[in-house]
Amino acid sequence: MELADLEVIQRLDLAYQRVNVHAGDGRLVHVTDCVIRLVEVGADLVGATKRLAMAGDENFCTHPAHLIERLQVAYPQPRLVASTVLSNAVEDGWPPEAIWEDVVSDLDTFKDWLAICNAKARYCRTLDTKDWDGFGEIFTEDCELDVSDSGGPPPIRGRDAAIASVQAAILTAKTAHQVHLPEITINGDEAYAVWPMQDRVVWGPDRSLTGYGHYHERWVRQNGEWKIAALKLTRLHMDFQFAGPAD
Numbered sequence: 710m711e712l713a714d715l716e717v718i719q720r721l722d723l724a725y726q727r728v729n730v731h732a733g734d735g736r737l738v739h740v741t742d743c744v745i746r747l748v749e750v751g752a753d754l755v756g757a758t759k760r761l762a763m764a765g766d767e768n769f770c771t772h773p774a775h776l777i778e779r780l781q782v783a784y785p786q787p788r789l790v791a792s793t794v795l796s797n798a799v800e801d802g803w804p805p806e807a808i809w810e811d812v813v814s815d816l817d818t819f820k821d822w823l824a825i826c827n828a829k830a831r832y833c834r835t836l837d838t839k840d841w842d843g844f845g846e847i848f849t850e851d852c853e854l855d856v857s858d859s860g861g862p863p864p865i866r867g868r869d870a871a872i873a874s875v876q877a878a879i880l881t882a883k884t885a886h887q888v889h890l891p892e893i894t895i896n897g898d899e900a901y902a903v904w905p906m907q908d909r910v911v912w913g914p915d916r917s918l919t920g921y922g923h924y925h926e927r928w929v930r931q932n933g934e935w936k937i938a939a940l941k942l943t944r945l946h947m948d949f950q951f952a953g954p955a956d
Contacts, residue, residue: 915952
């Protein structure tokens with residue numbers, strides 16, 4: 710079923726007229742029902758009004774923007790309006806299932822994005838507090854660690870060997886690792902992330918490092934949890950401080 714532009718606007722305008730006739734919260738049901746039905750049959754509300762306006766049709770009624778403005782004046786409680794409209798829409802079976810699938814998919818993607826961000830925050834915290842058990846839980850058993858760009862060893866395979874290498878590098882140092890807004894691409898149970906990073910490592914009064922760069926990571930979901938399967942650290946700048954000889 711397709712609606713002509715004029716019929717679309719007439720039905721929308723009829724909804725506005727019913728708002729003026731009916732009192733109480735129930736008056737919103739008419740507007741909601743009208744708009745829902747128009748959306749269900751694929752009516753292009755904004756497009757229809759624009760086309761009619763451009764054609765100079767004298768019979769076209771009110772633009773959706775005007776309708777919204779009038780509704781806000783007649784019922785100036787946006788939170789209650791939104792709540793009522795949403796509840797009525799859900800009761801009437803809208804949005805269609807296809808739209809809900811898109812909404813659910815976007816929500817799941819955001820949940821995964823947030824879970825990876827939380828895991829990376831634990832990475833920084835457990836590394837700097839030297840919680841080696843907690844730090845190890847963030848990696849897969851067969852992970853690959855590459856910090857060669859920082860002057861470290863060649864890429865290391867295996868969680869135990871990777872954790873041992875990190876321990877050897879900073880076990881006696883005081884550290885502070887920070888990451889910033891990431892770029893994360895999620896594809897099912899696998900994700901790729903790039904994090905801008907900064908770290909401060911102080912081995913003692915005569916040696917320290919302030920570094921800047923990026924973590925490049927591949928994450929995988931295992932038993933419902935996101936873990937790092939591969940990590941490569943690249944550097945933009947490394948500022949080493951060494952104490953000079955005493956005079």
